[in-house]
Amino acid sequence: MDEVRNPQGQDKREERISPSRREVLAAGFGGALLLGASPPAQETPRPASPAPEGGRTMLTRPIPRTGEKLPAIGLGTWQTFNVGTDAKERAPLKDVLKRFLEAGGRVIDSSPMYDRAETVVGDLLEELGQSRTPFLASKVWTMGRVEGEQQMRTSVQRMGRGRMDLMQVHNLVDVQTHLATLRQWQEAGRIRYIGVTHYLPSSFEKLEKLIREETLDFVQLPYSLTQREAEARLLPACAERGVAVVVMSPFEQGALFQQVRGKALPPWAAEFDCTSWAQFFLKFILGHPAVTCPIPATSNPKHLEDNLKAGFGRLPDEKTRAKMVKHLGL
Template sequence: MTPHGLLPAHLTRARFLRLLAALPAGAALSSFAQQQQQQQLTPPKPPMKMNTRPIPSTQEALPVIGCGTWIGFDQRPGTAEYQRLPGVLDALFAAGGQLIDSSPMYGRSEQTTGELLAASGQHDKAFLATKVWTSGREAGIAQMEQSFERLRTRRIDLMQVHNLLDWRTHLATLRDWKAQGRVRYIGITHYTASAYAEVEAVLRAEKLDFLQINYSADAREAEQRLLPLAAERGVAVIVNLPFGGGGLLRRLRDRPLPAWAGEIGCTSWAQLLLKFVLSHPGVTCVIPGTSRAEHMTDNAAAGKGTYGDAAFWRAHTAELSR
């Protein structure tokens, strides 16, 4: 007699015996045994992992989707908006993401990030990136020391000069701090094409680990000089504003997703726009901002599978601009 513990949950002992009686002797038992054996021999497929790309200066692998904290993490404890944020970080880490990008310019975002990581005990899962955004050596040092306190960490993975503000002064400090091990990587940021000439000049003149710049399907100027130059100089690229500041995604979200999106595994417009950004080989990581766990999960899915080659996007990019 087959032990009741081997029966599927939906099959009662009485129903199993009725089925057994209705079949030729031994047939039901043989079929059932074969099914059980097949299930044991076919292990479940592991979930697809988020892709990584190397940071050129060290070859450290960095997951390709991170999280920006501008606006979304500028929240105070006790509010409904704040209560949603632990789920965002849980979703990022569960998907294999690491990079969390902030700035003292973003109101309370650094402090919120530090509080959430401390409360959940997940500091070791995060690649922490923030910025210095002030003028003068002493003011810059004071602001960066405050970032360490707010983020509740002794070492910051990436410190960036925000929007090139007094970049010569701050890069000198950051090189010293990198040598001391206080920061692991240094870089510069900007978010508008009007600054690209100065960004290019700094990229050519200075030894940097990271460039953070805007790039999206409707703002592609970075393709012309900055992304190729960063690759030539061995500089990792973090992309901000991948949804065109939000306007592009808002324009598309009520339209049906095109059938060709499925060719690269996309199930949402957000994933499609993120995969466009990641299709450029010069991009290391993209940091869409969000304050909702379900959006973080959706965004993170764009970091898996393939992104489409240049020919694929030449055939379809125009549809994103209509």
């Protein structure tokens, strides 16, 4: 998702023109899968040293299964990291990663569905000398056990240079086949955590069934001020079963910024240390106790810094979150 600011400093963020995930899924699972060497046993990654913001450090949330703490704001790579090898094209992304890690961010999420994003992340982290600092998450998105193993080996080498913290079954594609493989990899120490994802609320029933019947570490789902279906059953199920929640599409592909275009931030936003609409949207999500971290995507270093500020200071309580919904007329 690309982001721009108008002269008045208010946010408006525009989605790049590209196929939807539904369209990509409909296109099938073709494409060459590179064969990578089996990754070595996992080492526990070195935590980042959070850079203080006004003497503070970023909020963290524990992974319920282990208690390991993750910074509250992560980084997505859908569309934004799908670039070529040109150094000028990659320069802002390298700056994004550098500032993200310096501020204490760790969770970086990608997928083989995102074309070159995994490779770009891996290359830039290596250039920054930060290959072992982030909490890296990717996905398996193909049919069949052998094909899934090949794809995951490729992702581990491209993005993690031999390691991966979290591997997820993308959009529940051949989910039972891949979950069996993921458990084997986890037991062997090749990955640390396993999870599932889906971007459609119509699949929340399937997600909930898996959460309640399987032993999962993570689920990735859409949740925002305007898309709150997960509040009904899915987020409570995650809390009950001890499953960490990664939130995709926190800005609704930029639609939330269009909705508040030209509107001033309400003065009471200062009560929870909010100074921009991006922070308003992200702090609403973080105000739900079941959420581990949202993963907004950006290629703009300044907008990254704005997003990261949502992970500092106070969060809205339940009453204030209801007020936020009402303020936007939702």
